[in-house]
Amino acid sequence: MILTTTQSLIIIGVLALGTAITRFLPFVFFPNPQSAPKYIIYLGKMLPAAAISLLVVYCLRYVTFVASPYGIPEAIAITVVAVLHIWKRNTLISILAGTVTYMLLVQFLFY
Amino acid sequence: MLKKLLSAMKAALPHTIPVMTGFAFLGIAYGILMSSRGFGWPWILLTSAVVFAGALQFVGISLLTSVFDPVYAFLIAIVVNARHLFYGISMLEKLSDVGKVKPYIIFAMCDETFSILVSASPPPGMDKKSFMLSVALLNQGYWVLGSLIGGLIGPLLRYFDTRGIDFVMTAFFVVIFINQLREKKNHSPALIGLSASVICLVFFGANQFIIPAMILIILCLTIFRKKLGKEVEQ
DSSP states (O other): OOSOHHHHHHHHHHHHHHHHHHHHHHHHHOSSGGGSOHHHHHHHHHHHHHHHHHHHHHHTTTOOSSSTTTTHHHHHHHHHHHHHHHHHOOHHHHHHHHHHHHHHIIIIIOO | OHHHHHHHHHHHHHHHHHHHHHHHHHHHHHHHHHHHTTOOHHHHHHHHHHTOOHHHHHHHHHHHTSSOOHHHHHHHHHHHTTHHHHHHHHHTTTTTTOGGGHHHHHHTOOHHHHHHHHHOOOOTTSOHHHHHHHHHHHHHHHHHHHHHHHHHHTGGGTTSOOTTTTHHHHHHHHHHHHHHHHHOSOOHHHHHHHHHHHHHHHHHOTTTOHHHHHHHHHHHHHHTHHHHHHHHHO
């Protein structure tokens, strides 16, 4: 641990505060649901899918394609997840198999 | 009151089984990661109880193990969880009559609780309030317990090489991504999100791309509103 106990508590506190703001803000802004603008309702319908895409990219943000291992472990493991999930549709199996594949790859093949 | 809540929990339990399995696995992975960075079970209990946001808690590990920067951590929390704004907007009506438990349900509205609450309804005769509260309580319970178990067995896994275990989050989002593509006929929001994020990652770099990407996503959705809005209504 680099941070002191107080610093760690502050970080956890702001993470909790930031999260709570994102969850409570719509209820603060639109206490009466019928009067929410149509634009907000439209965004509410479109943004969940876009946000998930953003999170996938966010997880892969440090992957580099110009130096070893060229993103190969990530590409293989994501393929395992995608193929298994489209085939078996079992969230747990897809996540477990993909993660084990990735761990084996980075520990024994690409290190 | 307690009896009523227990019977509501019984009714909610089957709806939360997939979340229980997922959260057990992800929670344990989180606990192991936290303990591998020197954070014992009180820290794990604290973050899972007060933050309760899977993705952000994983990101939070790196925020807790680098230079002290609470402002950046706060912004990351807003950005990573910005999607909750839209869960809130979708739940405005449904939560307008749940009384005293409303603040807790809003506080505990993670992706999984949200998806159950919008799709599942309580059995006949049971009040909506206890059912929704039960879903929220059970899901957070799984997460807290899972992460605690991970934290407690983490030190025992000292000789177990955990390199690469953080891929569990990537796999999790890839699975949700595939689910979204499968469930929705309109793939434009997912594709806009993907291309905007990749473009901004290339231009702004790994540490600064999220906010530009969110702005670009909002911009694209606004520009194409007429076209996309029609597809939504159909």
